Amino acid sequence: MRNMDNRLRNADKITMDVIAKNLEVSKTTVSRAISGKGRVGRETRDKVLRYIESLGYKPNSMARALAGSKTFNIGVVIPDTGDRGDSPFFKDCLIGVTAASARRDYDTVLAVVSEGNYGNLERLVNGRRVDGIILTRQDKSGKMLSYLRRQDMPFVLIGSDSDSGVYQIDSDQKDGCCELTAKMLRQSPKGVALLAGPKDMGVERLRYEGYAQAFELAGLKVNESFVFWNSESRLDGALDKILKAGIKCAACSDDLICLKVMERLKQKGVSVPDRLQVVSFFDSEELENNDVPVTSLHVDTKFLSQKAGDLLIDILDGKNPDVCNYAKCSVLYRSSFRSNAG
Amino acid sequence: MRNMDNRLRNADKITMDVIAKNLEVSKTTVSRAISGKGRVGRETRDKVLRYIESLGYKPNSMARALAGSKTFNIGVVIPDTGDRGDSPFFKDCLIGVTAASARRDYDTVLAVVSEGNYGNLERLVNGRRVDGIILTRQDKSGKMLSYLRRQDMPFVLIGSDSDSGVYQIDSDQKDGCCELTAKMLRQSPKGVALLAGPKDMGVERLRYEGYAQAFELAGLKVNESFVFWNSESRLDGALDKILKAGIKCAACSDDLICLKVMERLKQKGVSVPDRLQVVSFFDSEELENNDVPVTSLHVDTKFLSQKAGDLLIDILDGKNPDVCNYAKCSVLYRSSFRSNAG
DNA sequence: TTGTAGGCGTTATCAT
DNA sequence: ATGATAACGCCTACAA
Secondary structure, three states: OHHHHHHHHHHHOOOHHHHHHHHOOOHHHHHHHHHOOOOOOHHHHHHHHHHHHHHOOOOOHHHHHHHHOOOOEEEEEEEOOOOHHHHHHHHHHHHHHHHHHHHOOOEEEEEEEEOOEOHHHHHHHHOOOOOEEEEEOOOOOOHHHHHHHHOOOOEEEEOOOOOOOOOEEEEEHHHHHHHHHHHHHOOOOOOEEEEOOOOOOHHHHHHHHHHHHHHHHOOOOOOHHHEEOOHHHHHHHHHHHHHHOOOOEEEEOOHHHHHHHHHHHHHHOOOOOOOOEEEEOOOOHHHHHOOOOOEEEEOOHHHHHHHHHHHHHHHHOOOOOOOEEEEEOEEEOEOOEOOOOO | OHHHHHHHHHHHOOOHHHHHHHHOOOHHHHHHHHHOOOOOOHHHHHHHHHHHHHHOOOOOHHHHHHHHOOOOEEEEEEEOOOOOOOHHHHHHHHHHHHHHHHHOOOEEEEEEEEOOEOHHHHHHHHOOOOOEEEEEOOOOOOHHHHHHHHOOOOEEEEOOOOOOOOOEEEEEHHHHHHHHHHHHHOOOOOOEEEEOOOOOOHHHHHHHHHHHHHHHHOOOOOOHHHEEOOHHHHHHHHHHHHHHOOOOEEEEOOHHHHHHHHHHHHHHOOOOOOOOEEEEOOOOHHHHHOOOOOEEEEOOHHHHHHHHHHHHHHHHOOOOOOOEEEEEOEEEOEOOEOOOOO
């Protein structure tokens, strides 16, 4: 009766064995034809491929995983926080990573972690359910990061980490700021003002560098008296000074500052973009929906995380990619500033 | 040298074989001790369990999957749409499902689909990478649904479908509306008004039924002249009528209507909740952040999707759960109405 | 209660 | 170029 059992199974469950028998070749040949590894005669291969196609056969991924000790799964860590605001970010991460995965025949599996509790991640690692992990910047303590290291589990961080040797990818804000500043410079001969945040913040520094680089590339020098650090607390003064100097363009280093700037300008009756053009180095929905929609630098999360997925799979494939990686930002042109370059 | 290879491997890769040998029992015994299936002597079992614990051994899930032809993975379908608004919903779905999965030793794998393209889903099904699927209400055409049926892939729908035999779970809005209305009835002897939408909409109907049920349970009769269908187009009249009649409570059937109602009341100088108490049968962030935050019926997506996960796994476990399932809504009390019951 | 052996469906290593 | 056969690590029917 064991036999009958098998016969029944073979009737509907198509496996390499069945295919091999029906085609009167060996499993090995079938396997090779499918994977493309190892030599197979053209004819034989085509025959197998055609047959498989006609049957709609798809290899069993679990068997493949076991045999190759490779799961073809990559894990993505997302936080379970109450914060609704970051949902779009994480959703885009998942979509991006999944896009990269699917393209290279991987699947995406989830690990939901909360403040200091990454049991879910451990499950994935312990059970060897994934070949690698994608981390997003939310683990302040870096516990997961060092955990993954201890476990020799390959991983990629979306975001930045100074820890050497951590594969990471971040949006290239410096480059973006440079690009956008350059565009403004072309329209504002008297210079471009920068309304920045605290000078000692990493991102702020980065944005400033991009801003400064644009000047350099244009053969100009930054006029530091129009770079307002901690501008939030003294917007009115800053804006007055800018307007008085006849400067036509101002960049805000993030959306919060920018929103306040727009409000102040409105109250002052200063028309944007006619009298002053404004951009933000960081995009947000509020900026898009503002009275006068604000041109800003957009971090394309899907694109970024797709590259993260590709990076991870490259690592898994034994390639030796760069440790630090960057994804270009894009400029979202809205009415507060339009490039006249094209 | 094959032998040496094996010895090396055994040194770091702990498998049942290794454990069995070190403990001088058979793999079978180890397996049984772990799974709890089949009889094992108490002593033996404890010995094995302790040893495993001390080693930090975790069974290889791929091997388990192959042997048991069960992946212990469940797939969740999420859409890749531009709509940012629904991100929180899907994120909560993922978190909820993952919570249920993890609790029962399953993992969650993603399928990202877009308008009419569910290749990603097919991958999961074809490669037998999942044991079941969770669908969320976004497939208008029902293509995925019928595809899964054809493939004999168990699935659960988050939302409602009239198609018979589709395992589904939805929030119990009728029940929630009833509960909330009942609470209001206790505070408003002259009755509770309902500002509804189009009478022919499914949800509207449902909400009305809940509303009506509360009256019934209280031994009262609905006064249909205070049920305003299509109220959006005649809010002013409706509100005047309500106020004139001395009614102290009004329910709006959704957030959009409610927001408008709140605006009108503000313009009229009618104080909420002092003069009129207001609730919404559907929650939204705007309602929470409103001038006067509005008490409303909240669909707990995490909870709902967690139950969806449990439902699916029940099915996979061969239990025979109900086809149609409901998850209770919760009332979020805010200042526009407070229950005096507790 | 415990052990033996075969099977799950691939991939990889040898031969031929 | 192709095939036999042994892994991969676990589960389970059957035997003892």
